[in-house]
Amino acid sequence: MTRVLVVDDDPALARALAINLRARHYEPQTVGTGRAALTAAQHAPDLVILDLGLPDMDGVEVVRGLRGWSAVPIIVLSARDSQSAKVDALDAGADDYLTKPFGMDELLARVRAALRRSAPEPAAPVVQAGPVTIDLVAHTVTRDGAPVRLTPTEWHLLELLVRNPDRLVPGARLLTEVWGPGYQEQTNYLRVYMAQLRRKLEVEPARPRHLVTEPGLGYRFVP
Template sequence: MTFVLVVDDDPAMRRTLSINLRTRDYDVETAADGRSALQIVEERMPDVVLLDLGLPDLDGVSVLRRLRGSSDVPVIVVSARTEPDDKVEALDLGADDFVTKPFSIEELLARIRVTTRRTAVPEPALVVRSGTVRLDVGEYRAWRADVEVHLTPLEWRIVETLARRRPRLVRQSDLLHAVWGPGFERQTNYLRVHLAAIRRKLEDDPSRPGLFITEPGIGYRFVADDPA
């Protein structure tokens, strides 16, 4: 599922984009200012950023410059500015596309599809070791103390989501959305039940987990000693 970060100080625009993107099965998070956007990117890398230039704290150009200083995340500037110089500056700084407001939602969706298709790369193979545990995420195989452990397909989706974002925090709603899809963001009891089963299979002491860490009321993170 493609994760889109919408950065715009206009509440109506954030709401319109969120509704339209979510109805088309995009995972969406919004930010009303530049600093919030940069914080979200640090915690959870989006697949594409829709960036307004007229923000109340850091302007969009400053946000774009900071993004390009630390990542290659695709950025589509969505702005009411129509001067050619604004467009040229944004593209020179590394924006992947520039859409002028007002725009057709279908056009914006097409630009998102093109941008994410152009920048998409296959998920890399991932093998992680920590203590007696070894996870081959690409092959969906797990061992504890050299004994192979069976995880269900749903348990693997949870493990893979956390392992690929390690050691960053994954919010409960994001994990539910990634594993079960839209409409399950409030079913936090699902996570408690399945994480308990995963811990029984992989943790040395499930009552004191060292791999699958709970941040109470917020989310979960996967902590491993080192990749293989």
């Protein structure tokens, strides 16, 4: 299910948004502060709906904080209807801006549009990374023409990174999609398996060029 993080300190509105999103088969999570939003976003939602008037920090600062490491689509909801407020939010990195009060159908249409725009381009079926060739259709890897044997977990981890070239993939997302929702705190799993992949695929495993760590955030595949 598509995960939507709702950030609003109005419990009634947050509840209404969650009900409507759930009815359309989205998976909503609601939080009421900016700090909680930045923490929750580490678990890689597919979209963020953000109120600017939060009790602990301005929503524009939340947008800037997210944009420091994430490309997640952000739809701003705000009672601020001035042009300068909209410009500030969009310049900070928001993808869309909807003024309160708003119609639920319009918001949901904007959610669908933002998700369509953010959908990654399909990865090429065969990806080259230095001497390594990764065939996403055949599920094979070769290095200098010789087959490389990967365990199912190693392949799943590599495939997830390769299908998001040059994009930061948060560690929480990797753990959830490869091992399951109960493993989001098991960062040692990622260190062990990334080390194994680097030994098999990188020319210099201690100085990786293609399987890159973003400290404290996640990993990135650089073709």
